[in-house]
Amino acid sequence: MTRKIIFFSLLTLGLQVHVGAQEQGEQDEVNVDLLQDVSSEFKEKFFNALTEKAKENHNKAINILLECEELEPNAAIIQFELAKNYEAISAFAKAEQSLLRAIEIDGKREWVLDKLYDVYDKQQKFDEGLEILEELTQINPIYEELLPYQYYRTQQYKKCVDIIDKLDKRLGTDKRRTFLQSQAKKQLGIAEDLNEDITGALARIQNDDKDEQAYIELIYYYSKKKDQENTLKYAELLDKNVPDSDKAHLALYKIYLDAGRLRKGIRSMKKVFKSTQFDDETKVRVLNDFITTSTHDDELMDDVKDAIDVFSDYVENPEAFTALGAYYLEKKNDPSAALAFYEKGLEINDQDFDLIKKAALLSIDVKDYSKAHDILEKALSYFPAQPLFYLLDGVALNYLDKPDDAIERLESGMTYLLDEIQLERDIYQQLAISYDKKGNATQALKMRSKAQELSKKL
Numbered sequence: 001m002t003r004k005i006i007f008f009s010l011l012t013l014g015l016q017v018h019v020g021a022q023e024q025g026e027q028d029e030v031n032v033d034l035l036q037d038v039s040s041e042f043k044e045k046f047f048n049a050l051t052e053k054a055k056e057n058h059n060k061a062i063n064i065l066l067e068c069e070e071l072e073p074n075a076a077i078i079q080f081e082l083a084k085n086y087e088a089i090s091a092f093a094k095a096e097q098s099l100l101r102a103i104e105i106d107g108k109r110e111w112v113l114d115k116l117y118d119v120y121d122k123q124q125k126f127d128e129g130l131e132i133l134e135e136l137t138q139i140n141p142i143y144e145e146l147l148p149y150q151y152y153r154t155q156q157y158k159k160c161v162d163i164i165d166k167l168d169k170r171l172g173t174d175k176r177r178t179f180l181q182s183q184a185k186k187q188l189g190i191a192e193d194l195n196e197d198i199t200g201a202l203a204r205i206q207n208d209d210k211d212e213q214a215y216i217e218l219i220y221y222y223s224k225k226k227d228q229e230n231t232l233k234y235a236e237l238l239d240k241n242v243p244d245s246d247k248a249h250l251a252l253y254k255i256y257l258d259a260g261r262l263r264k265g266i267r268s269m270k271k272v273f274k275s276t277q278f279d280d281e282t283k284v285r286v287l288n289d290f291i292t293t294s295t296h297d298d299e300l301m302d303d304v305k306d307a308i309d310v311f312s313d314y315v316e317n318p319e320a321f322t323a324l325g326a327y328y329l330e331k332k333n334d335p336s337a338a339l340a341f342y343e344k345g346l347e348i349n350d351q352d353f354d355l356i357k358k359a360a361l362l363s364i365d366v367k368d369y370s371k372a373h374d375i376l377e378k379a380l381s382y383f384p385a386q387p388l389f390y391l392l393d394g395v396a397l398n399y400l401d402k403p404d405d406a407i408e409r410l411e412s413g414m415t416y417l418l419d420e421i422q423l424e425r426d427i428y429q430q431l432a433i434s435y436d437k438k439g440n441a442t443q444a445l446k447m448r449s450k451a452q453e454l455s456k457k458l
Contacts, residue, residue, distance in 0.1 A: 042071045049081060055422070057361070058085040059329070076106035083115060090323075091330040092123045110139045124289075126153045145171075148180055152187075155226065160184040194221050205237075212242050219251045231255060246275035253286060265290075266303045273311045284320045287311055291327045312344065318352050321345030325358065335366050346375070351382045360392050364399075372396040387413040387423055394430045403437035406430065425454035 045068050052061035062085045068078050079102035086095035099116040106112075113136050120129035130150045136143040145167065151160035164181040168174070198221050204214040215238035222231040232255050238248035249268035256265030272278060272286050290307075308324060321341045329338035342359035345352065356379045363372035376393035383389055390413020397406035410427050417424050432447035 039071065042068055045071070046078070046081075053081070053085055053088075056088070058088045059365075061085045074105050076102040076109075076112075079105065080112060080115070083119070086330075087115070087119055087122070089330055090122075090326055092119050094330070095119045096123070108135060108139075110136065113139070126150065130154050130156075148177060148184075152180060152184055155187070155224075157184040157187045161188070194225060197221050209237075209241050212238065212245050212247065215242070215245075216247055219248075223251070228255065228258075232259075246271050246277045249275075250278065250282070250286070254289065257290065263303055266307045270307050270310045273307070273314050280315050280317050280320075283311065283315050284317050284323075287315075287320055288323050291323055291331075316348050318345035318349040318355055321348070322352075322355055322358065325362075329362070335362055338362060339366060339368070339371075350378060353383065353386075356383075357388070357392075360389070360396075364392065364395055367399070369396040369399040373400065385416045387416045387420065387427070389413075390416070391423060391427050391430065394427070394434070398430060398433050398437065401437065403434040406434045410434065421454050421457050425451045425458070428454065 045064050049061045049064040049068065052058075052064060062082060065078055065082050065085065068075070069082070072078065079098045083095040083098040083102070086092070086098060096116065096119050099112055099119060102112050103109075103116075113132050117129050117132045117136065120126075120132060130153075133143060133146055133150050137147065144163070147163045148160050148167070151157070151163060161181055161184050164177045164184075167177060198218065201214045201217045201221065204211050205218070208214075215234050218234040219231055219238070222228075222234065231251065235248045235251045235255060238245060239252065242248075249271040253265050253268035253272060256262070256268060269286060269290060273283055308327075311320065312324075321344045325338040325341040325345070327338075328334045328341065339359060339362045342355055342362065345355050346359060349355070356375060360372050360375045360379070363369070363375060373393060373396040376389050376396065379389050380386070380393070390409050394406045394410040394413070397403075397409060410431050414424070414427055417427075428447045428451035432444045432451065435441075435444035435447060
């Protein structure tokens with residue numbers, strides 16, 4: 001069992017909080033007792049899905065789990081495993097949906113709620129996360145230690161102060177909580193001052209309705225108060241009265257998306273992407289926010305595609321193209337488009353290990369083995385001791401019907417293995433395929449025998 005560490009980045013505090021939660025083996029181990037009353041076909045598919053997940057082939061794992069779902073639609077364990085795989089590929093909305101389905105089937109289990117809390121956290125759905133966290137505290141009081149940070153994130157500063165007092169009495173003082181409490185008390189004072197600040201900014205706009213900074217301050221003040229109506233009002237007024245300002249759209253895109261006004265949100269995003277007033281980091285953040293938290297109607301896909309094309313024209317950032325690849329792969333089920341974005345990312349940084357792996361695996365999945373070989377051949381010049389790349393190139397070369405080259409690659413990769421049993425087994429399996437292609441049945445059988453022996457150790 002592994003100890004799970006929950007990380008909260010409290011950007012407004014300029015500090016990172018690390019809080020240890022309970023050991024939760026349920027998240028990483030499968031209770032075989034849950035599989036006693038299901039068919040052999042279900043069990044085989046289920047454990048195949050676990051194998052693919054262990055290999056980080058999350059898309060394959062998801063497809064197999066969906067087949068399991070057809071066989072056993074009321075198996076909560078399938079929904080939980082789907083959620084973990086969706087989370088791994090940043091398909092957080094789908095992970096959330098699967099977890100809610102698991103709760104519907106099997107009730108509010110601690111490990112399911114804990115995972116749902118994580119998924120909400122990654123979507124920055126702090127209010128929903130707080131609701132789940134409060135339920136978790138009723139199951140296990142250790143979660144109460146996370147409440148101060150969640151109250152702070154949801155701007156419930158009084159509750160933050162009060163729960164810290166309670167925790168200090170029970171657990172003793174903690175310097176991180178003490179600091180957080182001081183910041184919460186400061187925010188309580190700031191909230192009282194906001195009305196005065198708002199009055200001042202409104203007066204400046206009354207004197208000059210083109211005062212860009214006054215609008216920006218009002219947008220900030222009203223958003224701090226969670227007054228969405230006035231936040232939207234003054235963002236739109238800034239756009240109307242100071243049309244050359246792009247800063248309004250940094251607020252408007254999010255407001256529109258949250259309100260379900262997607263077409264307007266996409267229009268504002270495009271203005272952010274084209275603007276010279278924002279750096280690439282800001283534009284990438286906007287794109288990631290859009291991709292990970294939004295769902296889109298088919299009728300809007302032309303608008304979405306146009307916005308992404310604009311982004312591609314104005315931003316050169318490999319992380320962004322990785323996110324775009326994930327978007328097309330998971331939300332649009334378009335692996336060819338995803339691969340094109342991964343390749344764009346590699347054009348910017350051809351030494352990005354994670355991007356190389358994604359591009360190579362996807363090239364193999366779409367049966368573009370020549371492309372996979374080209375990607376991996378170049379990657380090995382940068383990562384000559386990475387056995388995974390030797391394995392993947394061996395796979396590509398086998399599909400290209402180049403068994404001699406595949407054997408050379410695979411045997412080279414074997415020399416870099418460091419107690420990696422699963423990877424070693426996979427290499428032997430590919431070597432068996434290579435020898436089959438050469439018509440050497442004896443060597444092929446020998447390789448398969450070694451692979452089978454290694455499988456017993458997994």
